[in-house]
Amino acid sequence: MLKLFTHHRSVSAHRVRIALNYKGVAFQSIFTGLDGTSDERKQYLEVNPQGLIPALWVENDLIISQSSAILEYLEERYPDRPLLHGDIALRARIRSFAQIAIADTHPLNNLRVLRYLRDEMDVPYDRRRAWFEHWIHAAFGPMESLLAEQPAGDFSFCFTARPSLADVCLVPQVSMAERYGVNLGPYPIIRRVYRACMALGAFQAAAPDTQGDSAAPAH
Ligand SMILES: N[C@@H](CCC(=O)N[C@@H](CS)C(=O)NCC(=O)O)C(=O)O
Structure with a gap:
């Protein structure tokens, strides 16, 4: 296994x-x-x-x-x-969207970066929090625009009627933002997609608070 x-x-x-x-x-x-x-x-x-x-x-x-x-x-x-759907163009759009989370957002808000700001750069909590929120909004703004630009269709999820890699990468980012109390009000499509994903067992079983170590501290 x-x-x-x-x-x-x-x-x-x-x-x-x-x-x-x-x-x-x-x-x-x-x-x-x-x-x-x-x-x-x-x-x-x-x-x-x-x-x-x-x-x-x-x-x-x-x-x-x-x-x-x-x-x-x-x-x-x-x-x-599959988590990549449709033709080559749609698959490229799904991958691009996913990379906003994987490549451009998470590395800036990773624990080791936040720890470095705290321990080596002496950045106080409110400034570290401002850093964290800044990069979340820098991602969610364009992500919301990309989702809003879609042609009309039956899209419960990011770009498709079934979950794709885009949803797989969006949901953990939203979950983390919620945990930190980031205002997600400006992102109605992201919130709608998140709700659609979280109605599925696969997403529920992966959620942080359903894991066997959910009582363990982060650091
Ligand atoms: N690019 C890596 C990032 C992995 C990563 O940064 N993981 C975090 C948890 S989400 C970690 O282990 N952090 C420990 C630390 O920052 O010291 C990936 O996508 O797997």
Whole structure:
């Protein structure tokens, strides 16, 4: 069985949990702390030398790190419930949207960045919070516009009638923003898509507060 090194608060692991659930792939969760100094965390460096979560253990000589690499692997290995739909143009739009979350938003608000601002740059809490919110709005504004530009159709989800990679990447970002109390009022389409996703079992079972380690601290 696949093993996912995960933490309930990890946005990147959240994406992978949704994809595994949606595709109906059984996996074992290996709950791994985000505290960079714990013994457990040091042992984790043997699994993923970068020390970041998630990593997917497939077999002894295949442990995949980086959520986008894991998502691509899952898409190729389990194509029956695809997360990329439609023609080449639609698939490109889905990938572009997903990258706003994966490449341009999450890395700026990652724990190690926020910790660095706190510990090395002496940035106080209210300024770190302003940083966090700034990058969330910098993503959600354009994401909302991209969703609003769509041609009319029966789109419960981001671009399609079924969940896609775009939804897989949007939902953890919204979930994190909600946890931090970010005002999502300006983003009605994002909120609608989020509600549609969260009505599905695959998304519910991947949510941070339903994970076995949900009582564990983030850091
Ligand atoms: N680009 C990586 C990012 C992984 C990542 O940054 N994971 C976070 C949790 S979401 C982490 O392990 N943070 C620990 C830290 O920042 O020290 C991916 O998509 O997998």
